[in-house]
Amino acid sequence: MPTVKSNQIEIAYEIHGEGPPLLLIAGIGYGGWFWHKIVPGLAKHFGVITFDNRGAGGSSKPPGPYTIPQMAADTIGLLEALEIPKTHVFGHSLGGFVAQELAVTRPDLVDRLILGSTTHGGMQVVPITPEALDVLTRREGDPMDLIRRGIRVALHPSFPAAHPDVVQELIDYRLTNPVPPAQFQAQVMAGAGMSALTEEQVAERMAALQMPVLVLTGDDDRVVPAGNADLLVAKLPNARLQVIPQTGHLFPIEKPEATVRAVLDFLLEAAT
Numbered sequence: 001m002p003t004v005k006s007n008q009i010e011i012a013y014e015i016h017g018e019g020p021p022l023l024l025i026a027g028i029g030y031g032g033w034f035w036h037k038i039v040p041g042l043a044k045h046f047g048v049i050t051f052d053n054r055g056a057g058g059s060s061k062p063p064g065p066y067t068i069p070q071m072a073a074d075t076i077g078l079l080e081a082l083e084i085p086k087t088h089v090f091g092h093s094l095g096g097f098v099a100q101e102l103a104v105t106r107p108d109l110v111d112r113l114i115l116g117s118t119t120h121g122g123m124q125v126v127p128i129t130p131e132a133l134d135v136l137t138r139r140e141g142d143p144m145d146l147i148r149r150g151i152r153v154a155l156h157p158s159f160p161a162a163h164p165d166v167v168q169e170l171i172d173y174r175l176t177n178p179v180p181p182a183q184f185q186a187q188v189m190a191g192a193g194m195s196a197l198t199e200e201q202v203a204e205r206m207a208a209l210q211m212p213v214l215v216l217t218g219d220d221d222r223v224v225p226a227g228n229a230d231l232l233v234a235k236l237p238n239a240r241l242q243v244i245p246q247t248g249h250l251f252p253i254e255k256p257e258a259t260v261r262a263v264l265d266f267l268l269e270a271a272t
Helices: 068-081 094-105 130-137 143-154 164-176 181-196 199-208 227-235 256-271
Strands: 003-006 009-016 021-025 047-051 087-092 110-116 213-218 239-244
Touching (some): 009 068, 021 094, 047 068, 068 181, 087 094, 094 181, 094 199, 110 256, 213 227, 227 239
Parallel strands (some): 021 047, 110 213
């Protein structure tokens, strides 16, 4: 993967297809690979930019702590290095926080915004389920057991038995692209830091997101429960909600066709 210098680190990225730019921002522990099942469908219409967040994949892995503003600055630096003046942005989970921060601080860079499996921050959110919290915070033990527990809680309960090949893909990715424990924890804590926002700060941030926003969630997300999508839409001035049925936290991997369809329906209406 090529890299660019951004915010004093190296960011590894890829560009797929041609057309209006669409930037995809992955969540905790994942690099640009996370999007591989939806990139082909999106790249028929857009120049799709995927990249590895700091701490993951081919990007630099500096010691923590990490913050959401810092990760947004990494992303801004990537866009500037690629000379992209404006782009659609799709952030998933932790990447949803980064996408919000990017859109709040540099709205000139963001055309349309897609927020997947994320929250608006602050304390007034539907909390992570205990089983998912345990996966994120209890990292000791056998590495393979950690990988399997994380994958299990991130998927719809019926998915592993129906799609063992995809589960094996996820396991293989985790084994061959490990995020060092300290950097994994730094990403987790960057997301956790968003809970410190006051209600007034949340309201101000959401009001600043004046661009059209699509909020996407799986109906059985145990990492970021789907009720958070309703809370987001209620606070955003120009948002719509779409729930992908029988799907967990990793809906771009579990239901790639439905994800691509939802994204294209939202983004291509801007061109008609």
